[in-house]
Amino acid sequence: MADSSKLTRREAIIRGGTVAAGLAFMPGELAARLARVAPQEAVVPWLNPPPSGGRSNFLDWQAVDSWVTPTDKLFRVGHYGLQEFSDEGWTVSVTGLVDRPLTLTLPQIRSRPRQDRVFTLECAGNRGRPALSGMIHNARWTGTPLAPILRDAGIQDHAIEVVFFGKDEGEEEIRDTKIKQNFARSMSIEDAMDPDILLAYEVNGEPLPTANGFPLRLVVPGWYGVANVKWLNRIEVRDRRLENRFMGRDYVTLRKETHDGREEWIETSVNIDRVNSVPAKVTKSGQGYTIHGAAWGSDIARVEVKIDDGPWREATLGEGKGDPVAWTFWQLAWSPSPGEHSVTSRAITASGEVQPAADDPMLTNKVTYWESNGQVTRQIRIT
């Protein structure tokens, strides 16, 4: 039950809060449905909205009205450009330290067991700058699980990891040597055997858009975007760690930690998602306002919202509630006074981890762009 239900009668009257109190007492399901904007509701715009659209098709949070992101609204990232490939003759090979190397065609992949999963894919650079926030989508991916393919190939005992290569290629300079390289990321064998990982050929029931990896991509639910290798055509099992740009140089978080009273700088490769949330938009219907948002990156147990310097109030969780890899929509009824207000949200995981405040040392001791999961504050003017 939302914290707003604990408003005293006096508080409710002071805030003109009969509508707010009423909404808070609604059954969860009905309240959840309100997470979508009904036609009579109007969005009251933020004073400081993050950028949306553009070449990378950043999500416009204030326009989000469906739990699954429509295919034409998927943001896209390509470190070597958004390359286009034909599916003609496309194969994915499984080689290296395997007993039975494989070459799978697209029809062969499609004839394997189908599995789908809604997954919130967020670039680890999302919110790397405070104004950015749209490098995220929540889509339904369909494909075939990776683990049985690796089992068919037979991973050898001395192997330690699996490398996934995209067909896209670019130039890198390493210690004065210029080379051409394909985009690649790797995972430990244990991580790669996760039954949720897919070789995906459809999103939202349609073939993948070119920019999102057509004809085949890896989908790794619960991991940051960079693990989800697009234009996938090669899987290689190895006995050495890959330390390429996307494992060992880029997508590396540099953070100051304190151990035994001594400061140390630690570099870690970006991998699994961190708990996150944002206030997405405020809507007005009649005299009542509703704050809508999303939380993701972990098993979300609660979301709390703070208005100005007020107390944290518990929001009602809606669509996605209980799903550890898809975002959870949430909402809170609000009876604001006219004037400018700030709205901040924080998500709390099932294991009790709290999304850090923007000034948490976990974030302020981090000097790189990645994994910026601090609480977001948006400003709004109520007339």
Ligand SMILES: Nc1nc2c(c(=O)[nH]1)N[C@H]1C(S)=C(S)[C@@H](COP(=O)(O)O)O[C@H]1N2
């Ligand atoms: N082949 C290839 N795969 C890639 C990338 C890339 O540059 N090349 N970028 C990665 C990064 S950093 C992100 S955030 C996601 C973005 O997925 P999307 O473009 O489908 O949104 O793709 C990942 N997969």
Ligand SMILES: [Mo]
């Ligand atoms: Mo990314």
